Amino acid sequence: MKLAVFFSDMRRTEDTYERLKADKLGVILLGNGIYHAVLKEGGKESPVLTKPGANFYVLSDDLETRGFTAANVNSKVKVVSYGDVVDLIMNDYEKIAWL
Amino acid sequence: MAELTLGVFPSLVGSMSLDFSFRLAEAAMAKGHKVNMWLSGNAVMMSKKGQRAFKDYSYCEKRMKELMGKGMEITVCEACAEARGYHKEDTPEGMKRASMDWYLAKTVKTDRLLHIGGE
Numbered sequence: 001m002k003l004a005v006f007f008s009d010m011r012r013t014e015d016t017y018e019r020l021k022a023d024k025l026g027v028i029l030l031g032n033g034i035y036h037a038v039l040k041e042g043g044k045e046s047p048v049l050t051k052p053g054a055n056f057y058v059l060s061d062d063l064e065t066r067g068f069t070a071a072n073v074n075s076k077v078k079v080v081s082y083g084d085v086v087d088l089i090m091n092d093y094e095k096i097a098w099l
Numbered sequence: 100m101a102e103l104t105l106g107v108f109p110s111l112v113g114s115m116s117l118d119f120s121f122r123l124a125e126a127a128m129a130k131g132h133k134v135n136m137w138l139s140g141n142a143v144m145m146s147k148k149g150q151r152a153f154k155d156y157s158y159c160e161k162r163m164k165e166l167m168g169k170g171m172e173i174t175v176c177e178a179c180a181e182a183r184g185y186h187k188e189d190t191p192e193g194m195k196r197a198s199m200d201w202y203l204a205k206t207v208k209t210d211r212l213l214h215i216g217g218e
Contacts, residue, residue: 006213008116031115061122062115082126089211090101090132096213 002026004093007033007048016099017048026049026093028085029077030059036079038068049076059085102133104209108200108217110141111157116215117142121162123213124182128169134207137202139176140217143183148191149215160191174201 003022008031027048029037036046037058049056056077063069063079070079080088089096109116124134130205138145145163152158167173174195179208190196206212 006215008119030119044130062119082122083130085123086103086127086130086132089213090103090127097210098213098215 001095002093004028004089004096006096006098008036008098009033009034013088017051020097021024024093025054026057026088027051027054028057028080028088030062032066034046034058034062034066034068037074038063045074045076049074057085057088100131100133101210102135102208103127103211103213104135104205106136106137106139106206106212106214107142107217108140110144110217111159112144114217117145118157118159119157120215121166122218124166124171125162128166128171133172134166135172135174135205137176137205139179139199139202141183142217143180143185144193145173146180146185146191146194146196147189160166164191164193167191169208176202 001022002024003020005020006028010032018083027035057080058077060079060081069072073079105120105122107117109187111117124136127134145159150158150160174197177196177198187196
């Protein structure tokens with residue numbers, strides 16, 4: 001299964017996240033979830049970004065609303081527009097979930 | 100063209116997820132996809148017509164009406180609306196009211212489903 005999950009919050013949701021298994025996993029960070037893409041805690045990147053094999057995306061509008069730019073984003077994460085998100089969920093992933 | 104159904108539960112106030120829902124719907128329609136939206140839980144506050152736009156305050160009614168004008172189908176959970184005092188006569192023109200059966204039927208037929216939980 002090709003699964004895309006949306007993270008809209010900075011709160012710890014790894015319990016559910018860690019149990020997710022998919023042949024292809026996409027993680028789309030939006031809202032306050034964008035902080036996973038730009039902040040470090042204790043010098044370490046967010047645990048969300050340590051999922052093996054996952055593809056990471058962050059919504060540019062929500063990034064910029066919070067004062068960040070693509071230059072602030074972890075190199076694992078691709079900056080995407082709303083149109084890109086539509087293409088991801090319509091073309092690249094079969095199932096989508098909101099965490 | 101594919102069909103995207105959004106199940107939307109967060110309220111307009113205190114959450115940005117409702118705003119995201121309409122923006123995603125707008126982007127999907129701009130790419131030629133059909134979009135359905137189910138408003139339930141606290142998201143039923145969008146089923147009250149005549150919402151007033153203030154500066155720097157969440158407001159989605161204008162975008163919602165524009166999207167409905169372009170063909171987006173929006174249905175509100177009748178029970179959730181009635182429980183909060185939003186009645187049939189309050190409902191914006193073009194918005195449907197139905198039981199959860201409507202949403203369940205869409206989840207089976209739609210190409211993609213995104214269920215956006217509430218607070």
